[in-house]
Amino acid sequence: MRDQIYKDRHTKIADFAFDQSVVDVFPDMIGRSIPGYETLISISGLLVTKDLAADGRVYDLGCSLGASTQVILDQCPHKDIKIIAVDNSKEMINQAKKNIKDPRVNFVLEDVLNVPIRSANAVVCNFILQFLAKDQRVIFLEKIFLGMESGATLIVSEKIDSPEYISTHEDWKKVNGYSDLEIEQKRSALEKVMLIDSESDHLQRFKSVGFKEIAQWYRCLNWASYLLRK
Ligand SMILES: C[S@@+](CC[C@H](N)C(=O)[O-])C[C@H]1O[C@@H](n2cnc3c(N)ncnc32)[C@H](O)[C@@H]1O
Numbered sequence: 302m303r304d305q306i307y308k309d310r311h312t313k314i315a316d317f318a319f320d321q322s323v324v325d326v327f328p329d330m331i332g333r334s335i336p337g338y339e340t341l342i343s344i345s346g347l348l349v350t351k352d353l354a355a356d357g358r359v360y361d362l363g364c365s366l367g368a369s370t371q372v373i374l375d376q377c378p379h380k381d382i383k384i385i386a387v388d389n390s391k392e393m394i395n396q397a398k399k400n401i402k403d404p405r406v407n408f409v410l411e412d413v414l415n416v417p418i419r420s421a422n423a424v425v426c427n428f429i430l431q432f433l434a435k436d437q438r439v440i441f442l443e444k445i446f447l448g449m450e451s452g453a454t455l456i457v458s459e460k461i462d463s464p465e466y467i468s469t470h471e472d473w474k475k476v477n478g479y480s481d482l483e484i485e486q487k488r489s490a491l492e493k494v495m496l497i498d499s500e501s502d503h504l505q506r507f508k509s510v511g512f513k514e515i516a517q518w519y520r521c522l523n524w525a526s527y528l529l530r531k
Contacts, residue, residue, distance in 0.1 A: 304330040307486035317490040319365070319390035327366055327393075333477040335428070335460075336470070336521040342427065345456045346372030348518065348528055349423040352454075355379040357422040361386040362413045362445075363429025367397040367406070373425075374403050385409060387416050414441055418448025427458040427526075431495050438498075442510045449531045455512070458519070458526035462499045466522040473522070503527065 304326035317323075323330065332338050349359060350373055357379070361370045364386035373384060387409045388394050394410045401408075409416060413429060414437055424445050430438055445455060471484055479487075498506075500517075503525075507515045512529040519526035 302326050302329065304333065306330075307483040307490070308480070310482060311486055314486055314489040316494050317487070318494075319388075319393055321392045324366070324390075324392045324396050328368075331365075331368075333479065334474060335524055336473055337519070337524070341458060341519050341524075341526055342368050343372050344519070345369060345425060345427065345458065345526060346376045348456060349373055349425060349454055350377040353377060353379070353382060353422055356381040356383075358382070358420055359384045360418055360421050360424045360445075360448075362416075362424065362426050363432070364388050364397060364408070365390075365393050367401045367408070369425045369427050370397075370406055371401055374401070374405060380405070383407070385416075387411050387413055389413070414444075418445055421445070421449045421453055423454045423456075424449060425456045427456065428460070430457060431459050431497050435496055435498075439506055439510065442506060446510050446512070446531060451531055453531050455529040455531070456526060457503070457507075457529065458524070459503065460495070460497045461503070461523050461525050462497045463523045470522045470524075500525070 302325050306322055306326065346369060359373060359382065361384060364370055365388060367386055370384050370386045382405055384406045386406055389412045391410050394408050398408050433441055474484055504515065507529055512531060514530035516528045517525055518528045
């Protein structure tokens with residue numbers, strides 16, 4: 302379904318929430334908002350599955366409708382892998398469960414800050430860190446690090462605070478059919494709930510947590526993805 306949530310002028314802009322109205326249009330919304338989203342998801346799946354053991358354990362944190370989970374399932378032939386896909390929006394998790402019926406996946410309705418991470422061979426955090434309180438981000442990454450096996454992979458994808466690309470990103474959204482009003486109203490809705498970090502904030506945090514390999518493997522305008530290894 303086409304995203305028209307901010308098409309008409311709202312008298313009051315409520316904070317953005319991953320509720321049923323967003324669930325209904327989410328694939329269209331994210332595809333028209335994040336440059337290269339499909340490529341990023343597909344290739345992050347390949348990075349995760351490349352060395353995944355036949356009984357590998359993967360976490361998809363902030364899974365939404367399970368796009369990353371789905372590519373990992375599609376790209377991994379092993380029937381004994383296990384994916385724990387977590388989101389705190391019950392509308393997202395309900396729809397994800399309807400869309401993906403595979404015994405290798407366990408969808409969990411939970412705050413990612415509370416979910417235990419154990420014996421992880423890979424963890425995917427695609428566009429979730431930016432929705433956590435700033436002071437929780439390092440704690441969250443430390444928890445993930447502790448729950449990862451040695452040599453395990455972490456993918457972190459985020460919008461990056463890089464003012465030089467803001468207007469081109471908005472132009473790209475206009476090319477994709479969003480109007481100035483839609484862009485402005487969505488920006489207001491996200492203002493308090495999606496707080497983005499700079500590239501150097503991310504890199505410093507990854508280092509402080511202790512990751513031994515840190516590489517930016519994807520970048521388009523103000524969107525990036527990092528491959529980290531314990
Ligand atoms: C931008 S979406 C993620 C997109 C998804 N990873 C993908 O690539 O399709 C952010 C998701 O994180 C979830 N989320 C935000 N804060 C969360 C939290 N504290 N715990 C669990 N999920 C959270 C939201 O409900 C939403 O589904």
